[in-house]
Amino acid sequence: MTGNPTSRDYNKASVLDVLLSRAPLTRIELIELTGFSKSTVSRAVEELRADGCVVNGGVDEVTGRGRRSTYLDVPGTMGHVVGISFGMRTTCVLVADLRGRELRHVIVPTVDHQEVRNAAEWLVGLMAEASKSAEGPLRQVVVAVPGRVLGGTEIFGPAESMKVFAGPGLQRALADLVNAPVLLDSDANASLLEILTDDATLEDAALFSMSSSLSFASCIDRELLRRRTPAFGDIGVLFSGVGNEVLDGLLSTSGLLRFARGRGLDLERIDDLWLHPHEEVSRADVLDAFTTAMVTAVSAVAVTLDPGSVFFVGRLRPLVDEVLPEVRRRLDKSLATAPEVKAPTQVLGLSVARGAVYACLGMARDRLRDAVLEARRQGQHTEQSAPAF
Structure with a gap:
């Protein structure tokens, strides 16, 4: 039976939103942040646990008498994202889980590539190296470049030494090589996003x-x-x-x-x-x-x-x-x-890659929320079948 998402589906999606952005959290903290009742949060958590979206993440530290609370966390098996700063002199590849916790980064001198496909293969090699400890599927890749970017796909006005990357070639080559959505952005947007996230x-x-x-x-x-x-x-x-x-x-x-x-x-x-x-x-x-x-x-x-x-x-x-x-x-x-x-203090390459990761996380979390809601339209009963994450 298919149908539109119910209020229960929206509650579940909202709980997932909060967990992805704030976990680990206790149930009490989750109730405070969502404004939902204890029963609503408990039901959503159990459904998300059945979907593989929630696991127990340890217990809080208490002194004296009182019951210790179990933290709820998002498992690494939910997937990871990759943010890349592809600069003229330095390239940084940063891998993070869906909670935004950094798993590993690699910073290397940028290799002078004369062909777009070779550069894309080089970047994918760095991604593989940085992702060795990552779990779950790759959800999103964002590559920040020194230049203007239109629509997440086309590069305009790059530096003279990077003229070969003008146009949509780099995005297309990367999208052809990785099993995940790939978007480009300017290094300025990534830098500002990192500052906004921190302040x-x-x-x-x-x-x-x-x-x-x-x-x-x-x-x-x-x-x-x-x-x-x-x-x-x-x-x-x-x-x-x-x-x-x-x-x-x-x-x-x-x-x-x-x-x-x-x-x-x-x-x-x-x-x-x-x-x-x-x-x-x-x-x-x-x-x-x-x-x-x-x-x-x-x-x-x-x-x-x-x-x-x-x-x-x-x-x-x-x-x-x-x-x-x-x-x-x-x-x-x-x-x-x-x-x-x-003039904020930033680590050249790494700060831009962090901004790219934050852009990845926003898109990946939106898609996961949509997957929860789309499950109803596809006729999946949340009590019986997990969304197609």
Whole structure:
């Protein structure tokens, strides 16, 4: 017998939602978080236990008299997800269970691939290495790249050294090699998602990721903003306020390296700008241009999106730390209400991979919830047959 989901099905799906995001939990905590009655929670837990979605996860520690409570947890056999930061210099693959607990990560130098298929096979090899201790099915893969991404499948505006990945080729190759949904996203979106997950007080924010190319992300009411065209987020084409330089020419590693060399600084890599001493006048000129570009970038998003906070992350963060007081001084002088400008501490590669994992978890959990509800439509009795997880 088929039919629409009942209130009992929705209650079960809601309990699963809470367990996936907050487990391990006691039954008392589960009742408090869902607002359901004890009998409703108990029935949902037992049905989820029969489906293989819930196991006992130990007991709480109590002192004195009183009954110890058993924790409910989500078993590793429910599956895992993979978040990947695929950068120009460094690649990080992070594997987590459906509770978001990190199982293992691998960080390696990015191999220079001339063919998309070879790069996809290389990434799948890293996934296999990082997933050795993972249980259950692979539920979702998200790959964060330095560039703009449309629809989770097509890459636009990658750095010059990664031009081969422009278009949908990488997503298609990966989807052909793994038995799970695969989506692409920008490194900026992944970085902002990691910050949002760690700070529940953030609502409206913007982020500039300064890696091989400049990428941008923003959120309103904690929801990442996405548009239907690849032009959205291409803030690097705006003039920086320094000569004819655009923002990407001063707020990306490749652009700033070119600019600094043009000002007479002998740099092999952009890191040399802050790791080694240089001629003071030329270095001051570069820092002033970098500061002006940051002020221009913040001003642009302040008048269009009105974010409460603006973050700068990526390989140029040491330089951001150096000029941030001057950036704030100029913004306070030019804007009636300046957003808070921050340079959060992130681990290059790993923080972006974590953001990609958080994106994976949101999609995987939504599908599991839908599977609970779809079981009714497919004629499966929850008391007799488990959803097709």
